[in-house]
Amino acid sequence: MIASKLHLNSFLHGEDITASSLLLTALAFAGLASIAYVILTEAYRSKVRLPNIPGPTGLPIVGNFYQLNPDPAETLHQWSKKYGGVYQIMLGTMPVVVFSSMQAAREVFIGQGGSLIDKPKFYTFHSVLSSVASSIGTTPWSESTKRRRKTAATAMNRPAVASYLPFIDELTRDLIADLWKKGQDGTVAFDPRHSLSRTITDLTLTVNYGARLPDDDALLEEIIDVEDGLSRIKCPLGSSQDFMPIMRWSPFNEKSAVAKEINRRRLIFLNKFSSELEDRVEKGIEKPSIQSNCLKDPDVRLDKVDLLGISMSMVSGGLDTMVNTLAWSIGTFALRPDIQEKAYQAICDVYGKESWGPIEDETAVPYVTALVKECLRTFCVLRLSLPRATWKDVQYGDIFIPKGTTVFLNAWGCNRDESVYGPDVNVFRPERFLEDPDLPHAAYGFGTRMCAGFHLANRQLYVMILRLLWSFKIELSKEDADNNWRMRALEDVTEPWHLAAIPPSYKVRFVSRNAGALKEMLE
Template sequence: MEKSRLLWRAIAQQMPSRPLSTWTCTQCLHLRQQHRPLKTPPLLRRPQRRHQTQPADDPSFKSIVDNPPRLIRAGRRHNRLGLVVLATIPITAFALGCWQVQRLTWKTDLMAKFEDRLVREPLPLPPQIDPDAIHDFDYRRVYARGKFRHDKEMLIGPRLHDGEDGYLVVTPLDRSAEFRGFAGNTTVLVCRGWVAKDKAAQAARLAGLPTGEVVVEGLLREPWKKNSFTPDNKPEEKAWYFPDVYQMAEHTGSQPVWIEETMRPDLLASYDRSAKGIPIGRAPEVNLRNNHLHLDVSSLFLNITASSLMLDAFLFLSIALLAYAIATEIYRYKVRLPTLPGPTGLPIVGNLYQLAPDPAETLHQWGKRYGGVYQISLGTRPVVVFNSMQAARDVFVGQGHALLDKPRLYTFHSVLSSVASSIGTTAWSESTKRRRKTAASAMNKPAVASYLPFIDELTKSLVSELLEHGRGGEVAFDPRQAVASAVTDLTMTVNYGARLPPDEALLNEIIDVEDGLSKIKNPLGSAQDFIPILRLLPYNSQSAKAREVNRRRLIYLRRFERETEDRVEKGVDKPCIQGKCLRDPTVQLDQVDLMSISMSMVSGGLDTMVNTLAWTIGTLAIRSDIQEKAYKAICNAYGSETWGPIEDEHGVPYIDALVKECLRAFSVLRLSLPRAAWKDIQYGDVFIPKGTTVFLNAWGCNRDEIVFGTDAEVFRPERFLEDPDLPHAAYGFGTRMCAGVHLANRQLYVLLLRLIWSFRIEMSKDPAERIERMRPLEDVTEPFHLAAIPPGYRARWWLDFAREFQVVS
């Protein structure tokens, strides 16, 4: 026993206070829990008994020598359920991989079968189809003859096409005329294709509503299967989110037969269809996702690592996003202007998404709360908003030299126009100064007087085109295409010395491209301009659309430049901006400057002139009382036998007042192109530091009740007869206001005078083609567009000089 006690003391002295590994002797662990490590003197010293009740004195004591040691794992035991789950991950991943291989084989065979059906000649669709047999004819090409029932049209959406929001157009095809002897139902559902969101209303795409008998060729498809994430359709509200063929067939009284109309892929044809509102059909090809091989490899790899990485990734992204939000919020409050009130905004985005649904009107209403000058935050960028006429004129005119600059917006200046941009969007520099001086000298009053023969010719051409298309009032049609052609002709003549070539496809391409540019030029049109983190997204639809629009624009601009250079070399050119710059060696403009001027001329007229005339013509068609007053004023000035000399600039004061009221009331450029402070600005107690972005809310200024009275919302040209010096903000204010003011006013004056004298304008009698009102606030189709676009309509152009008007109150 004494020997055992001495050995125990020697081992206890040499053992560390903590285990050296995760494995521990049970006996030692038991002893350590009962007693602290003994501080025993070295063995060479004689042991001394300190206590009568030491463990070794107990007769029942057993040392580690007496019992064999047993090893156990120190710490918590692992949950067996977790071990089972961990063990099933590789098994599950392997099973998923095998399933994907089987799916790959099945999908390859299915695609081969469908592609074989596509190469066969289309079959005529029988009068009635058994729904159970459609499975055997899926992706089979068929054709059918009949008449579209546009009154039962359905729009499924939203749907994206090349990054643009829109709808799928589904129209029943009535084939009763082809199968007159058949007693059953012959109507089928035809998915005609995709239309843009701004063409959703039938009045905006009349060219895409064929009225006669048509032949439809497409693919017979099986009914779609709805997933759990898609909301239910609401037929009573005309809200269709998913093509439920049986539900749609019951709603329209058709057979549950779905045909997808096809068209050959053609870029120009797609542009032309989109501009006219004609649905863009699908390509005749098999659209089945075949990613099973990729999914096979992914499942075998990702399923193994997902369980351990997903939580870490989620926590990392959450912390990073929180840190980013805190940092941006601190910076946003730091750069806010201390002397200006304004809405608080949200983290990261500021007030950007609070401006919906109509930014100009939202800023107008905020102006009533915060005053004529206040600030908002777009992302982290502070923006000063001028919302009252007096404050805008005091600063933009009184201190115009301090607002020469333009802010740099990522999408427009870095992606779309990295080399050249229009004059109105370019930062102030000596080059910008030269461009603006050249353009302004080409559109001042003396220069506009030299363009009067062109304006005279173009207005006569427009009147002839309206007369021809309308057949003297028998046919109602949308006049915007003809107006756009006339406006583009004039800008082409001023800039290039030649009219637009008689190519309708080219005109449609220009209109479509410039419309896309207007969406990008809108200072609130791209969130990535103010939220930099969005630029890092792997697929950036906004940048992709900007690059595509810029590519298409450069194609026709370079074509016009080459044609102008050829005319100059041959000596057959007419006076124009580009010709003057090419001929005069003293003009210090390079190719980038000339391209910038061309961009400004082509886009400026389509943004402002076309939309202003479209709003005005629609208003005249509804308000015959205004037509009567204008026509009588023209007759009083020139007589009823002529529309007067074109040289007379203000011969009819009522027409002059009508032009100003159109510019004020409709305010097509509702948020003028933004400015940036070139110098520090002090306006009363308001201090605006250099570099600050400044918005002129032309919409709000043109509705300032202090200037225009309590009837500022009413369209009333007489206000400018009562006070001819009454201002409006349609062209902006100050040094960098629109350089084409004189040309635009002159063209509007001549066009309205001659259209009112030549025609009696009325809305179409067809309820689907007419509108009952033209209210610029409620009826604007795209509030986030740079230019306010009116709703679609069709008008009749009566060549009737008797003028028997029915006054509409």
């Protein structure tokens, strides 16, 4: 009996020794593997870093990724003051060349536009989320991309956009009626963002599918929520796992699961709209639209994936940029009655106070044209334009950028370039575009892969801002507690890491300037 107990104790003691040894061995192996991974990663990062291009020193493994806090676009703008208008950063193991100077951006993105027609592939967006198709602005260059872009450019050039004016007018009228009704002619202050989201979504669906958005708040909220989730993933810096592959294996990383769910939900409503359009075309009751023209034109060689990519571009583009630009602008107008009055007088000089009349183009009231440009420049809601990849080698002065390199256009930095806009670059001053009508801005990007819908966006902003300022005095709430907000494009952006710069929440009042004339126009 005693011998058996001694044998058992010895056996158990041996087991303890063996388990401890295995644990120590495993920890040692994990430690050595981690050290090896760091050494190999740093060796690789050193190898792929572009020679002779300055840039900030990064951290091991992650590079400069986490140094971009708290506001990536502004951080990149500040780094340009130290490293120059063209420099490089390291995002994990990926070298990225940043253009933050207006002159350099225009000379390369326009002057060598053919070298920057490609787009980089990011793991979360291209491999996980975009399982079927992706928007024009995010798709790497191919024959399919070329076909889609050519079709979209034709559908949104100046003559085509002029044909959409009845849609723009109709939806602007509905927006103004909604603001007047919700605000009870200026007696109630409220946040106009929901009204703006409905109008812009409605307009993009009308132009793309030839049908108005159904009167279905649940559908609208679904589109808005899905597109917001999509923007967070589509952001050039939206996911660390795009630049640090090891993070894709983390059990705490939900990026891939969220991306798959966003894609599933998006395809449901996009396929619904496409199916309804095909049914209308078959019955011969469709209205003119981008998609119907593609379906009926035998010379347009687009398949369903191509058409889906165009639809994705239309819906995302409107909600990312138009809604936020208008939200920033309306809040600014409420804080700047002097600008409102100057714009109103300029509008009345052309159209009068009793009728808003037809709008032939976006240059009839030069002050409103300048106002639109200053809104686009100041708020620059797409601060980091969707990334490019070099299709060919690029030589800019002493800087050589080889084919296949990821390139960021820091539109925010370009729009804060003091050599272009002067020392009052942070002041909201529309007059700068009257003093120099050819003054550029970077809100739409530059070159061959710039925003294909910029003509449509300019027309929408011009018409909506003109109609709003003709119809209303936009005033602050009468409650002091509601007015604790500002519209400073840098300090007051609510989510600096989001694809689009989102303004703070606010409430304003829409007070009719001429209730009788406004009522007549709306009727």
